[in-house]
Amino acid sequence: xxxxxxxxxxxxxxxxxxxxxxxxxxxxxxxxxxxxxxxxxxxxxxxxxxxxxxxxxxxxxxxxxxxxxxxxxxxxxxxxxxxxxxxxxxxxxxxxxxxxxxxxxxxxxxxxxxxxxxxxxxxxxxxxxxxxxxxxxxxxxxxxxxxxxxxxxxxxxxxxxxxxxxxxxxxxxxxxxxxxxxxxxxxxxxxxxxxxxxxxxxxxxxxxxxxxxxxxxxxxxxxxxxxxxxxxxxxxxxxxxxxxxxxxxxxxxxxxxxxxxxxxxxxxxxxxxxxxxxxxxxxxxxxxxxxxxxxx
DNA sequence: CAAGGCTCCTGATAGC
DNA sequence: TGCTATCAGGAGCCTT
Numbered sequence: 001x002x003x004x005x006x007x008x009x010x011x012x013x014x015x016x017x018x019x020x021x022x023x024x025x026x027x028x029x030x031x032x033x034x035x036x037x038x039x040x041x042x043x044x045x046x047x048x049x050x051x052x053x054x055x056x057x058x059x060x061x062x063x064x065x066x067x068x069x070x071x072x073x074x075x076x077x078x079x080x081x082x083x084x085x086x087x088x089x090x091x092x093x094x095x096x097x098x099x100x101x102x103x104x105x106x107x108x109x110x111x112x113x114x115x116x117x118x119x120x121x122x123x124x125x126x127x128x129x130x131x132x133x134x135x136x137x138x139x140x141x142x143x144x145x146x147x148x149x150x151x152x153x154x155x156x157x158x159x160x161x162x163x164x165x166x167x168x169x170x171x172x173x174x175x176x177x178x179x180x181x182x183x184x185x186x187x188x189x190x191x192x193x194x195x196x197x198x199x200x201x202x203x204x205x206x207x208x209x210x211x212x213x214x215x216x217x218x219x220x221x222x223x224x225x226x227x228x229x230x231x232x233x234x235x236x237x238x239x240x241x242x243x244x245x246x247x248x249x250x251x252x253x254x255x256x257x258x259x260x261x262x263x264x265x266x267x268x269x270x271x272x273x274x275x276x277x278x279x280x281x282x283x284x285x286x287x288x289x290x291x292x293x294x295x296x
Numbered sequence: 297c298a299a300g301g302c303t304c305c306t307g308a309t310a311g312c
Numbered sequence: 313t314g315c316t317a318t319c320a321g322g323a324g325c326c327t328t
Binding site for chain 2: 085087120123168
């Protein structure tokens with residue numbers, strides 16, 4: 001599942017391979033992939049044709065590609081927004097590569113070089129166009145302005161996040177997954193960061209100390225850094241690495257998916273809790289549950 | 297307004 | 313063999 005490190009790897013790859021190129025045509029656009037674009041597939045294709053991709057930006061798990069306006073006098077500047085969802089990939093491939101079964105859109109370039117393909121098996125991801133608005137040093141699309149800065153953003157305010165979390169009436173894992181409070185953390189890295197910080201995800205946020213939350217933020221950044229190091233090393237060597245796969249980090253996981261395997265710190269078997277149609281993995285010894293431990 | 301739950305989707309896998 | 317049930321889950325949207 002693409003979370004911040006995977007999306008950042010994709011961003012860097014796209015910056016290397018598609019920034020500065022002019023779009024010739026957009027084809028084979030799957031209706032569900034553009035369900036959040038008001039004008040639908042035909043409008044998306046029409047608006048993209050002829051525009052140049054200026055750069056590739058990211059906040060949390062969202063990517064956007066600011067577009068050069070054909071009309072220099074146009075007030076609004078548009079960007080192509082991409083979200084990978086659960087299974088989305090952005091692939092840069094030679095234009096004659098046969099389309100696979102999950103192709104959702106293909107962007108052809110005026111230079112005739114490799115094209116950009118959006119491939120998404122489970123179709124939770126999508127593409128859309130939106131105008132940029134000012135938000136600090138870097139403009140951000142209007143429709144994702146509600147997404148909080150992520151912990152790798154230099155402008156992320158640690159003290160402010162900690163204070164906000166302690167005022168809320170929820171549990172810490174829910175707070176980590178709330179993209180309007182802190183972005184980029186998904187189910188996998190939430191479990192990994194909580195394991196590192198020795199916190200159970202069901203702990204009420206109001207009962208956590210500032211020191212515990214400082215440690216949790218550090219844990220998130222450590223996990224992100226380790227994943228980026230593992231996944232970001234070879235993106236400019238192969239086109240195929242410009243995608244949303246996270247398999248390279250699987251061997252480094254300490255909690256997520258480790259049911260019944262020994263905790264790397266204390267040897268206790270990792271447990272799983274069912275929660276909201278998904279799973280939480282934790283060490284029952286290192287990460288003491290707030291109440292009586294539930295059955296796994 | 298905050299919090300929490302529902303839903304979209306498809307392919308792999310398990311169980312009968 | 314072939315069917316059904318289960319699981320993976322980001323985030324918009326809806327209800328409470």
